[in-house]
Amino acid sequence: MRLNSLQPAEGSRKDKRRLGRGIGSGLGKTSGKGHKGQKARAGGFHKVGFEGGQMPLQRRIPKRGFRSRTARTHCEVRLNELNGLESPVTLLGLIAAGVVPQGTAKAKVILSGTLSQAITLEGVAVTAGARAAIEALGGIIKES
Secondary structure (H helix, E strand, C coil), rough: CCCCCCCCCCCCCCCCCCCCCHHHHCCCCCHEEEEEEEECCCCCCCCCCCCCCECCCCCCCCCCCCCCCCCEEEEEEEEHHCCCCCCCCHHHHHHHCCCCCCCCCEEECCCCCCCCCCEECCCCCCCHHHHHHHHHHHHHHHHC
């Protein structure tokens, strides 16, 4: 077998319809294009959604909503979710404990809830309020 002798299997490809080959072919005269109009002409093309100059549907309908691209990889952690975690608390430790989902690239501790123990944070961002609450209990925040 050679590359120049390869062929599709017999009957797997139908012959192309031959347009404009007389009345008996079923596609003679106008070749299945009907009579007149832009689509009947050679090069009669218009872009998808074009409505003859009328404002197209995709531009008439109001646009709403926004989906953040960083929301999937950035998570917020409440102070009370840090209770019971062993120090030092890292991003990998938060993922292993199930506090943040798998695939999280960045986490930030926010001031929500209360913290009951002194903890050490490593490589996790902290808001100003959460920083004050952690340091008030004798916790340490190591930024990397």
